[in-house]
Amino acid sequence: MRKHIIYISLAAAVLVTACQPQESQRTTETSEASKPGEVIPDRRPGEFNGKIAETYKESEADFPITRKAKEGAPNVVLILLDDVGFGATSTFGGPIPTPHLDALADEGLRYNQWHTTALCSPTRAALLTGKNHHEAGFGVISEIATGFPGYNSIMPDNSATIGAILKNNGYNTAWFGKNHNTPDYETSQAGPFTQWPTGMGFEYFFGFNGGDCNQYAPPLIENTRPILPPTDDPDYHLTKDMADRTIQWIRNQKSTAPNKPYFVYFAPGATHAPHHAPKDWIDKFKGQFDEGWNKVSENTFNRMKAEGIIPENAQYNPIPEEVGVWDELSADQKKVYARMMEVYAGFMAYTDYEIGRVLDYLEESGQKENTLVIYGVGDNGASAEGGFTGTLNEVAADFNSYRPDVVKDALSRMDEIGTIKTYNHYPVGWAMAMNSPLKFAKRMASHFGGTRNGLVISWPKVIQDKGAIRSQFSHANDIVPTILEACGIPQPKVVNGVEQTPMSGKSMVYSFTDGDEAEQHTTQYFEMGGSRAIYHEGWIAATAHGLNPWSDERSEDITFETDKWELYNIKEDFTENNDLAAENPEKLEELKALFLKEAEAHDVFPLDDRAAQRFSAELTGRPSGPAEGVNHFTYYPGMIRLPEGSAPNFKNKTFTLTADVEILKAGTEGMIITQGGLFAGWGLMMDAGKPKFTYNWLQEDFTSIEGKPLSNGKHTITLKFVYDGGGLGKGANVELLVDGTSVATGKIPRTVPNRFSLDETLDVGMDTGTPVSEDYKTPFKFTGSLKKVVVDFEE
Template identity: 50%
Template sequence: MKKNFLLTGFIAVFSFTAMNAQETTSSQNWPDRTVLPIEPYQKVGKIAPTIKDSDKIDWPKEIGAPEGAPNVLLIMIDDVGFGASSAFGGPIPTPNFDALAANGLKYNRFHTTAVCSPSRAALITGRNHHTAATGIIMEFSTPFPGYNSLVPKSVATIGKILTDNGYGTSWFGKNHNVPDWQSSPAGPFNLWPTGLGFEYFYGFLGADAHQFRPAIMENTKPIDPYLKDGKVDEDYILDKDLADHAIHWIQTQKAVSPKKPFFAYYTPGTAHAPHQAPKEWIAKFKGKFDQGFDKQRIATYENQKRLGIIPADAKLAPTPNDYQKWDKLTPGLKKVAAREMEVYAAMLAYCDYEIGRILETIKDLGEENNTMVIFIMGDNGASAEDPTGYGLTSELGVLANGLVDTEEYMLKHLDEFGGAWQAEHYSQSWAHAMNAPYQWDKKIASHLGGSRTGMVISWPARIKQTGQVRSQFAHITDIVPTILEAANIPAPKSVDGFKQEPMAGTSLVYSFDNANAPETHTTQYFEVIANRAIYKDGWMASTTPKNLPWQGHPVPSEDPVKDYKWELYDLTKDFTQSNNIAAKNPEKLKEMQAAFMAEAAKYKVFPFDDRYIDRVNPENRPNLNKGRNEFVYHEGNSRITEGMAPNMKNTSFTITAEVEVKAGEEGMIVTQGGYFGGLALMLQKGKPTFSYAFSHYPEHKWTIQSPTALTAGKHTILLKFDYAGGGAGKPAKATILVDGNKVAEGDIARTIPSRFSADETLDVGEDFGTPITRDYDAPFFFQGEIEKVTITLPKG
């Protein structure tokens, strides 16, 4: 035994000594930041059976950020055009954005993809949006590689890269990068922010959020922060909540690990519809926009020239004839449109104020000097998704479901604009004015009004030529390379064993010290919904928009390659893309078209698809419910997103609820959607009740209720929804039965054809967010017990 023990000990010492030699060699290459994650390194030395015979060793060395790496605050606002903020000559005061510009650099040729999810995917990955499988917003994804919304593992995010390089990382606000069918509490969570490498997430997953009653996720847990002591906190507003959480997170990072740099991605839902803001902020803008959008656009353009935001010889691009003209509105609708813009301005100005609190926190912590703030004022141009010309009170209701706003209703509820019970969005022509001096808007990737937004970079420790303008071509894919160069971190070649796609963007650090440095991003394609363009060496070739920004259901092209005309611009002489010279330069146009097709083939842009809302049907995407016609839920099953819920649109269905109650108990049994479109089966004062909302208009809400309350005990409540058929959005009859006996029935004149909600979900035993009707309010918990709820759809 003794001989064997000695032999074993000799082998152990020899093995550790050999391993030490290997580790000493490998330490010369540690850390290799091109291969992530990075294993901690430990020089072991001799390890013997006893401590006294072993070498003294240090703890494993864990990866840290490179010496001097800056904190990074990356801010991106939603649906804000180039000409909206005061920093870029617009009418909306953004003093904190302005201060960053004065202490940093303005980029007046910065470009997005022209629509939400694609811009966000490109921003956090540094790759083109199709490479990140996000050629369109998540709800409209299709199976093709550039459009399936499943971000490949070969496309690591800045969150993953910085986390694995020793940063603390976080994400606050809007996501809209989780595949539609993976956004429920059942997961999977690998494409949620925490699955993409961000250590902390506080925000919402969908396209927009109600400012007063948002559906928030903390990491992967649903929460309702607007509730206080079980009731709606009337002082709650999302922009403040996001700032509070960002401030707390940054303070914690620096309190616990002051030498560790932080990366905070701050992307509030402002100023995407619904436009909502504190009343006192809306009041600040009363009468400020009575002159109308046509005059405002001209005033912004002239101010931009005065401030040097655009060249002195830049022209104001013409407004396409399709847009509403101010003088064509009735006096009443002018009041409506002016109020809409007051709300929008208040929303953006208030958001800027809350961002100022974050910046002040960084300053108070002594971190201002070595914090690089990148502030992108708009993930695309301003949104002209208003088909009326005078705005709307529910974007989803009008665009997706066919609601038609009336002047009478809008004037009657004018004082409610910006509040919890309106989901308004401004006129298409206000959007166009906010995109001054360019033409077109969000979704029109072919033109600068859709893609060009204001951007500021501030980094006092590094940027010394402050208050200047930089005019090199810049693209949203340039942001990740800029952050990596600033932090002295290479783009990884491998992440979690997956070879990485190369970055499409180029760092902007070269421009910090030299306003005249030659631009390094010399070629960039654009494509969204078949609107396409290519920038190359100062030239830009663009397709002429075939479908207008506010068309939710455009007629798709039979051949989206041949059906689109092309325009040509020399942007070195034509800053605003206002002089189409295609007819005079046919050979140059052909060259540019060929360049576009080459880029499109390289970056998975094919096939072109100019359908929009017609893609939204959840049956078009992977669905765990496919083939099911019966869905069984239990109390507390909540936040089931529309893509994962039973599709109760344009069809008959039944809801069977098995409950046990005491006399007079009430509460929600099952609900989907909310005040602006949805349905609910509930007990009100013990009475079985079914409510349906086609929209928020009073005449679009129907309630069928039993005349008597349930007796104490167990009951089976059956809701029969008999759809008339004959197309989408048709009438239906609703019947309520209790224990097999009919107790109430009624007609529903109009039903939801396309989408109940962008943010409110299917919930069992509770209702959060907004109620279907004002006859009750959220939260509305079921006071009895729900054994189960079964939703049954027709077979086949």
């Protein structure tokens, strides 16, 4: 009789029992048991009862069983766009042609009542976990997280992602594009990396951390390592790069493991601001939006009805006059605003093309038939964050509440809109037109303009009712349960040793074959920044909490107790046009009570309407990562791409920069230390042999001071930044010293109060993003010898 001693570590044992069906577990088995009653003591391999164990010649090898996906399990491709309104794409009756999305819908299903949370991070948390966004820690975006459980931007261990579940069930997993689900203060190279994509179950990640990014100079991450986009490719665009890498990853995966399914999460920055697109794509739309947003919105509504996207009895919600009536605008306004919409349309159409290349590859490689493609056309409604006039610099407008009239500036820069020189966003009017015919926009959880997006699902092997429309109520948290049922995997009770809470979402697989089957997601709450709603069995109660999507202002008289609620019968009123609150107060009170019950059950309390103010100083009490509580830092060359959320806070305070350099030759140049970029930032550098400091206030005011050329040899360059105090965004005095001697002084009239950027970083020895000013070109590597840079903050 052969005897085997099997050693399994505790960690391995926990992993074995985690989250997969019994038949796909990795297990270890022996061919024979020990003798009855025989006790096998714990001892080292090779020993048995004091005797040498049998040699390999008398033993039988028995490898652990490798986890495998269910026979015939589909590949899964999950696509999620950013800030796309329900009425934007041609697939759902909109004015922007999206032929590849059209083709996907024609061979699959269009869902016209799929809902999101009204904001980026929260929708993505729900999409990846199958939980409500508060349950997953994302009641708000990560940059304004608070310390409350439902709002801390920390996904709890009891809410494993679909990546982790599928990986543990025999899938390869990859994530391309936007990650907005890592705490803002944990995005540096100090980690921790547990809530980066590779720590959340994805074996490969290529993309960016944060809410948005420059499409021409993105802050790229591969797995957990910063990488640089090419600086010598004038045609570089992040969306193309993503498509190329996704195709390559799928090709390599199938070449290596033809029978192993994969899960790809493809989340481009499109079409979140900045709206960046190649010029030839923008030019395709020249003159196509001259009729203005009111007419475009009406035409979209009419197309939707004609194409059956919305019910015949649906009512049109006109764009509020407060937003602006197109025919009342000046000729200059019309010219600028039409161009901004042309740029947005180019961005959307170009994104459709690049995603189309990925979908075409599935067909070319023979994988299309058994690939489940789930395509969410937006993570919330179209964004009104461009304000009434739009902006060429979202950093100024959205992050720092500075909104000058953009028209005069834009008229002199029409060819720059949509290029690397702008961080552009269209006006509110276009956002409302892209959400046609629904009320409100992004950030508003109360109405469908913020929470209803198009959804397309294709699975040729299963879906036979090709091109049909499905109208059952559904939500972003339904996606994970849908994928699991399609893959033959039960919802896990334990993942990686942690007991899981039940998923809030419902599988949508029932709708694949029957468009008339009763909806299974019958109750869903919505909440964002105090605006909230509750859906139940065809009815919805909603309150805007005194907010609207184009303003942070709210009357102090409006409280959670005094909110005015509205009531709609969605089965008869697709667009929330007819408020029934006055004639059916009993139903309204019933739903208001249900909201409280759902909120209590899903970590919504305490209600916190400060989030409506986005980058308010009141919301800066969250941890600041590795920089928290530290006033002295020493940086060395090669320390690059330190995100603002994890970097020391250089705003609204006094600090000193001290750099030890060696000048090797005349004309030494390059960046010593910098933060931010072309849209807001600062930099200490050498320019043509001279030390120089530049402060960029929102691409509008540039203050520079510089010394004389430095001689060869070692020098200490010091920059003293003395903040005026007295509030946020006040002025500062700056002084430049070389070897202890003052060589230049200057006055900065106003400073950036809240945020330099979501995507630009702190860099030492070079500049990895856009330049702080157009006086130099990135990467602007320091050509002398930089020893170190010391940063000291005044306590």
